[in-house]
Amino acid sequence: MRGSEPSGFEVLANRVDMFRPAKGGIHPREAAEHHADLLPSLLAAAFEESGLSPGDLDVVCFSQGPGLGPCLRTAATTARALSLSFEVPLVGVNHCVSHLEVGRVLTDATDPLLLYASGGNTQIIAYAGGKYRVFGETLDVGLGNMLDKFALEVGLSFPGGPKVEELARRGQRYLELPYSVKGMDLAFSGILTAALALRKAGAGLADLCYSIQETCFAMLCETTERALAHARKDEVVIGGGVVQNKRLQAMVETMCRERGAKFFVPPRALLPDNGAMIALAGALEYRASGGIPLEASAVRQRYRTDQVAVTWRA
Amino acid sequence: MAEAAPHGPGEVIYRGAEATLTTASRFGRLVVLKQRHPKAYRIAELETAIARGRMRNEARLLRRAREAGVSAPAVLDADPEAQTLVLEYLGRRALRESFDTMPGPLRRRAARAVGEAVGRLHKAGIIHGDLTTSNIILKGGTVHVLDFSLGQVGDRLEERAVDLKAFKDSFAATHLPHAADFGLVLEGYRAVLGAEGARVAAHIGKIERRRRYA
DSSP states (O other): OEEETTTEEEOSOOOOOOOOOSSSSOOHHHHHHHHHHHHHHHHHHHHHHHTOOGGGOSOEEEEEESSOHHHHHHHHHHHHHHHHHHTOOEEEEEHHHHHHHHHHHHSSOSSOEEEEEOSSOEEEEEEETTEEEEEEEBSSSOHHHHHHHHHHHHTOOSSHHHHHHHHHTTOOSOOOOOOOEETTEEOOHHHHHHHHHHHHTTOOHHHHHHHHHHHHHHHHHHHHHHHHHHHTOOEEEEESGGGGOHHHHHHHHHHHHHHTOEEEOOOGGGSSSOHHHHHHHHHHHHHHHOOOOGGGOOOOTTOOGGGSOOGGGO | OOOOOOOOTTOEEEEOSSEEEEEEEETTEEEEEEEEOOOTTSOHHHHHHHHHHHHHHHHHHHHHHHHTTOBOOOEEEEETTTTEEEEEOOOSOBHHHHGGGSOHHHHHHHHHHHHHHHHHHHHTTEEOSOOOGGGEEEETTEEEEOOOTTOEEOOOHHHHHHHHHHHHHHHHHHOGGGGGGHHHHHHHHHHHHHHHHHHHHHHHHHHHHHSTTO
């Protein structure tokens, strides 16, 4: 990643290799081993693609949290090693905030609300009173996790989202599922239970996938719209693996159009978890307030969005 | 503090995500027409089910809240075809607009009174579902609670705590300088619900810790 505000950023390389468990869900240790195995070759590939050498680096950025401890520590250790050996500053980035920043900076949005839906996270975040605040969020599981669990139970492979999207296109009948919105918060686990019960009772998989999508995505649109009204924002950006879903994008776009809000979709490669978004958010912080000392670089598994000192927007 | 002048008929009071509130003259008095907006992003089956359910729900819960001694707009008429409720007009300004600029003692008294009103709702088995200071009007020292469209009947610890937790979050995000006043809301709440209120307040913390990164 090269650049600064307001002149703009350019992604020089953005290498992604997502961990896919052989079977079942993600085991933190296996995922961390995957990270450790792949980091050297990914780094080499990123250097080659960008045409940069270590001497060209100004700052090394890493995700300090939230996330799975073993995975965070693997990347943090690598970042510290790079920072020390190349003698460049280090910046620890909040993962959730980086999704928002990549959407804000790389689109024409100025002060957007972020609809962030991924495996582990489902949050609605906006800037208010000098901080990024979570206006709404899931009360149980992230939407992606729910889709993964559903996929696993009905015999679809990981990750569940793309399979559900594909099958949903062939769905024709809406099967009623619990629609669970509490103010700006939402809940998904009841939908999973109900969907699996319907499946057991013989419901077609395509109809079920269609019904799950329509229900969950309408809940996301509704809470996002509520948060727009409440936070008094008129721009929406999206982030996270789940928002790659075309049906979800179309629904959020419709909601925004009806409301007179603007809708921004960041470049597709920057929607799911990726390194470029961490670099971009880290670059913003670095320009505003410099790097962090080594002793402040410990990972924070439960790093909350509203704990981030947003020095670059003050 | 001077009361804001009331609305005239035909004014749009609020254009929310779910509905538009307009004043009108009916039955020789000023009323509020609450018209739900259908959402084009929802498929028709889902939209119809949600619209019907929420309107019926709101009318029922408003009645129940008033029976429990909480001031809430009276339902004067309902038109399911037009998706419109005709409600009693209660005042112009939501607490959201006035809270941060109220003098300290008045503000703290208001926070406590709001907590008492929520306590009475919960005691009557009503979960509001969308507690925010936008849905509260404070007039002449009385707390009026609005918009029960996301409400439900329930008295479980979890339901009550989720209701309060959502209120706590929106309160903190809206009233940054006075976020600590939510403690007074809880104080008023406990004053009505006693030991059960204290259990609910403690359960909010449990819900917060349950969230992955909260």
